Amino acid sequence: MxxxxxxxxxxxxxxxxxxxxxxxxxxxxxxxxxxxxxxxxxxxxxxxxxxxxxxxxxxxxxxxxxANKDELIELVVDEVYGELDEPDTDKPAHWRDATTLRAHNLRAMILKHPWIASVLGEVGVAYLGPNLMRLSDRMIATFEAAGFPLDESDHAVRTVFAYVTGMTTSEAAWLTMLARSGQTEQDWVERLWPAAEEAAQSYPRLQKGYADKRGKDPRTSRDENFVYGLERILDGLEVRLSKTA
Amino acid sequence: MxxxxxxxxxxxxxxxxxxxxxxxxxxxxxxxxxxxxxxxxxxxxxxxxxxxxxxxxxxxxxxxxxANKDELIELVVDEVYGELDEPDTDKPAHWRDATTLRAHNLRAMILKHPWIASVLGEVGVAYLGPNLMRLSDRMIATFEAAGFPLDESDHAVRTVFAYVTGMTTSEAAWLTMLARSGQTEQDWVERLWPAAEEAAQSYPRLQKGYADKRGKDPRTSRDENFVYGLERILDGLEVRLSKTA
DNA sequence: TTCTTCTGAGTACAGTGTTCGCATGGCTTG
DNA sequence: CAAGCCATGCGAACACTGTACTCAGAAGAA
The missing domain is CATH 1.10.10.60 (Homeodomain-like)
Structure with a gap:
């Protein structure tokens, strides 16, 4: 045996x-x-x-x-940052196109993992996570290549990041709430309508804004809103770039 | 008796x-x-x-x-939005100045109540809170008065809001973490230094960025960063305004 | 072989949000 | 003035939570 x-x-x-x-x-x-x-x-x-x-x-x-749950969450956040794939070719795309692409990627990632919205406020920017560091480095590199000095490149990256996370966090929270209630976006808008109208009664501008949005597809409405803000930011950076150069 | x-x-x-x-x-x-x-x-x-x-x-x-804790938090969030005092004079300040002021007020409010960072992701924009509605309405009014059409004014407000909340949420998370560890900002930067240098070893840009920030007061550094992004956004909106007008 | 070192897990503790049923008093009726 | 309704406060209980502590066993080293 x-x-x-x-x-x-x-x-x-x-x-x-x-x-x-x-x-x-x-x-x-x-x-x-x-x-x-x-x-x-x-x-x-x-x-x-x-x-x-x-x-x-x-x-x-x-x-x-x-170590504990908080640490787990830090790891999890950096993990999903790792999903953002960088264009591995080093052919110098125009900084504006590259940034636009990355902003959209980041937004898509957050909307794919909407729970991030709930934890970003506790983790902040997962300070030393390798994936986020890599992304930051690449983005700074893009701005430097475009002609921004190093410190301004850092500012620029943070600005874009803040905008995307701020806007998309809000979207994600909205979508999470929808998912919990089991309604579609369209349904909810219609249900919410009377309450919103009631609440906005003393604010004609908001009321009109709601009315205008009534017919539109909420998703494309969100998309448009996102690109509007992004374009403005990139415009602003472009102005700055042309003035320093 | x-x-x-x-x-x-x-x-x-x-x-x-x-x-x-x-x-x-x-x-x-x-x-x-x-x-x-x-x-x-x-x-x-x-x-x-x-x-x-x-x-x-x-x-x-x-x-x-x-009703429950979540509802309490919604109420609490709108409550602190109520602290933002609006200039009650209706003298038409320049839109840029007015927006700058409001952005700084919002940032100050969040940094005064840093716990908001943890809940904004769950509450999103406290959808129908009266105080937030009032603020939105006033901000939209400012942009409309400046010459933006209504729907663009809405976009513009959301853009500024997303930027401020995104940036400041990250700051608040950072400060909260500091507070928990009982260190001052300066202390922490020095303690973190070896770890950060280690982590950033393969990213010379980040490393240089850290080095540049080493001597500076972290608080003013954060302030500068905030106004940089804000200025870029306002520049971008200004470009847009001059083109449509 | 023996010893150390690492990993999994069971138990336990101090807390959490929330439901239920009951007691109490103030206000509104008769 | 009396009676009853109903809003309000609250204690007990339930189903969970994160995690500290302890111990059993296996793997690797000597």
Whole structure:
């Protein structure tokens, strides 16, 4: 019999079977599963216990790989920043096109993971996350190549970032609320209509704004709003660039 | 003896003494106290129980005036928007000055109540809060008076709003984290320095950016960054205005 | 072999938001 | 003035939460 494990334990039945055949827990695995859980069930559903059982592990086992929940969230945020793929070609695209592309990518990423909206305010800009650092570096490089000095490039990157996250966070919060109520965007606008009209009664400008938006598809309306602001910012940067050059 | 209350209860000792002399609980009172609690102890310290005891009431009593915690937070957010005082004179200031002033006011308000950063992502723009509606209306009016059509005015307001909230949310998160660690901003930068340098090793631009910021006062650095972005946005809007006019 | 070092997990604790039912008193009716 | 309704406060309870502590067992080193 080749099997001669140490038999120090009274009964075979009580002794747990050999180590878990699952390759074990890893930080990467935990973070990936957390993203999946967040995507499918939202921020409120993320608990250490639930995440643990999803991984076939106890809740407290996760703490071997992650200091606490806040740290897990930092990791998760940087993880999704990692989804933003950079154009790997170094052919110098015009700074404006490159920035526009990246802004749209960032927005799309946030809308794909709308739970980020809830945590960005606690994590801020995930300070030292490698993926975010890489992105920042590339964006600064773009502005420098366009002729901005280094410190201004940094400012410019932060400006675009602040705008995109600010605008999209608000969108994401809106969409999350919709998802929770199970309504479509169109439905909700119509339901909200009387209440909004009531509330806006003393503000004719808002009222008219609502009325104008009534017929339009809310999604394209959001899109237009986003590009409007982005274009203005890029215009402003362009003015600055032409004046310093 | 003028006192002849109904004596249906066996023992005087067991019967609770007359009603609470405190004028009772009101929604306004609850919201005000919540703001105070949030300001002094931060977002994590806001629990219904703690808020209740602060008001000399049981935790569950609050639910008579507020549907749930989320609703309380919506109220609290609109409450602090109400702190933004509008210039009540209707003398038409230049749109740019007026917007600059409001942007700085909004930033100051958020930095005064940094816990907002944590909830803005869940509340989004507190959709129908009266104070926020008033502010929006006034800002739209400013842009309309400057010559923007209504729908563009709406876009413009949202753009400025997104920028300010995006940028300031990030600042607030940073300051909150500092406060939790009990360090000053200067301290932290110096402590973080080796880690940041380590992390930024492969990104010379970031490294140089850190180095440049090393000597400067972080606070003025943040201020400068904020006004830089704001100026660019206003420049962009100005370009747009001159082209349509 | 023996010893150390690492990993998973069970238990427990102090808290959380919220529901339910009950008691109480003030206000509105008769 | 009396009776009843109803808004309000509140204690108990429930289903969860994050996480500290402790211990069992396996893997690797000596």
């Amino acid at each position: 080749p099997i001669d494990q140490q038999q120090t334990i009274p009964s075979v039945w009580t002794r747990p079977r050999g180590r878990r055949e699952q390759p074990a827990l890893s930080r990467e695995q935990i973070v990936a599963e957390a993203v999946q859980l967040l995507d499918s069930e939202g921020i409120d559903a993320l608990s250490m216990r639930k995440l643990g059982t999803r991984l076939g592990a106890g809740a407290t086992s996760l703490y071997r790989h992650v | 003028p006192i002849d209350q109904q004596q249906t209860i066996p023992s005087v000792w067991t019967r609770p003494r007359g009603r609470r002399e405190q004028p009772a609980l009101s929604r306004e009172q609850i919201v005000a106290e919540a703001v105070q609690l949030l300001d002094s102890e931060g977002i994590d310290a806001l629990s219904m129980r703690k808020l209740g005891t602060r008001l000399g009431a049981g935790a569950t009593s609050l639910y008579r005036h507020v």
